[in-house]
Amino acid sequence: MNYLYVLGLATFASAFSMRAIDPMVYKVAADLNITLGQVATLASAFTLAYASMQLVFGPIGDAVGKVRLVRINLAVLALGLAASALAPSHEVLFVARIVSGGFAGGIIPVVLATVGDRASFAERPVALSRVLFALILGQLLGSTASGFIAEWLGWRQVFWTACAVASLGCVGCTVFLSENSARERLSFTSALARYRLVLRNPLSLKLYGVAAVEGAVTFGIFPLVAALMVAHGLGNAVEAGLVIGAFALGGACYSLSVGLLVRFLGLRGMIATGGASVGVFFIGAALVPSLGMAAVAFAIAGFAFYMIHNVLQILATELAPEARGSGVALFASSFFTGQAIGAVVMAGVAERIGAEVVFLIAGVAMILLAWPASRLAPGPRRPPPASA
Numbered sequence: 001m002n003y004l005y006v007l008g009l010a011t012f013a014s015a016f017s018m019r020a021i022d023p024m025v026y027k028v029a030a031d032l033n034i035t036l037g038q039v040a041t042l043a044s045a046f047t048l049a050y051a052s053m054q055l056v057f058g059p060i061g062d063a064v065g066k067v068r069l070v071r072i073n074l075a076v077l078a079l080g081l082a083a084s085a086l087a088p089s090h091e092v093l094f095v096a097r098i099v100s101g102g103f104a105g106g107i108i109p110v111v112l113a114t115v116g117d118r119a120s121f122a123e124r125p126v127a128l129s130r131v132l133f134a135l136i137l138g139q140l141l142g143s144t145a146s147g148f149i150a151e152w153l154g155w156r157q158v159f160w161t162a163c164a165v166a167s168l169g170c171v172g173c174t175v176f177l178s179e180n181s182a183r184e185r186l187s188f189t190s191a192l193a194r195y196r197l198v199l200r201n202p203l204s205l206k207l208y209g210v211a212a213v214e215g216a217v218t219f220g221i222f223p224l225v226a227a228l229m230v231a232h233g234l235g236n237a238v239e240a241g242l243v244i245g246a247f248a249l250g251g252a253c254y255s256l257s258v259g260l261l262v263r264f265l266g267l268r269g270m271i272a273t274g275g276a277s278v279g280v281f282f283i284g285a286a287l288v289p290s291l292g293m294a295a296v297a298f299a300i301a302g303f304a305f306y307m308i309h310n311v312l313q314i315l316a317t318e319l320a321p322e323a324r325g326s327g328v329a330l331f332a333s334s335f336f337t338g339q340a341i342g343a344v345v346m347a348g349v350a351e352r353i354g355a356e357v358v359f360l361i362a363g364v365a366m367i368l369l370a371w372p373a374s375r376l377a378p379g380p381r382r383p384p385p386a387s388a
Helices: 003-019 022-032 036-064 066-086 090-104 108-118 124-152 155-176 188-199 204-231 237-255 258-287 291-317 321-353 355-374
Strands: none
Touching: 003 036, 003 066, 003 090, 003 108, 003 124, 003 155, 022 036, 022 090, 022 124, 022 155, 022 204, 022 237, 036 066, 036 090, 036 108, 036 188, 036 204, 036 321, 066 090, 066 108, 066 155, 108 124, 108 291, 108 321, 124 155, 124 237, 124 258, 124 291, 188 204, 188 321, 204 237, 204 258, 204 291, 204 321, 204 355, 237 258, 237 291, 258 291, 258 355, 291 321, 291 355, 321 355
């Protein structure tokens, strides 16, 4: 079986579990008798653990083998999701989300690094787009299906579904994917050496800073989609799931058009156009009067978001080829730390000034980010700077 299919299955499982909580915030809040702000901490618990544990898993993957690490983390993720489904209180669910997020953190970044190991830089945009399609499909079904499942069967069944998906991913990686990396000695000293190698590249800190802002502004507002639907009188969990799913659907369309976009816009043009377009359509989503228009705005924003994010991922795989797992882990950690902080901050702001205003702020922020972010990408026919 082609290794991209198996890695895509692992990526799908991680993405499905991550986005499942977003459209059912009101359901969880009502059942556990907690506030919207407390439910938002569940998303942050997952993503903060996801982000921080990547700093551990990156060097581990470089040392003991990336495929071995993906198998283990999928197994523990499945256990964490089962615990989430059985949680009797907000406190238990919070801990279960931390466990799930921590071990999910060793899946997508390590998968991206594995693709970087097996595909040349010229082949990488298309190869990564295949994995990206699986990631987006996981987000699409995780967001959309969880809204329907929560509405009809209850929010606990959402976590049982995610548990089954993660278990299937673990089986797939165990049966069909072989480890082709030799084991090395793992130590704290060697891990720090790998990170120092990555950070010697002058592009690193700039790239990680852009990733953090991108995560905070874009995915930080996802837990507020249900609040936006309620504020506009357009629905609740099901409608929020459909709108968030439209974002993922737009991303899926992007993954099928990567070759054309690279040819006509180049990497710099993709970042600039994508970032500015995300901002414009987030502003549009805050103002539109109908569910259909909101879904269209999110679909176009999803297409545009992956134009910028996929190029940033490609650049991250080339920061330090000798420590690719560590370099991608730092990138993903920055992105998800920004996402986790953004979710809490934006939920707090929304409780004071409303979800619509928060969407307007996020849109302006993405427009302002577009040009400086585009300067990180190499110009035509110029490769990205690699560490010495």
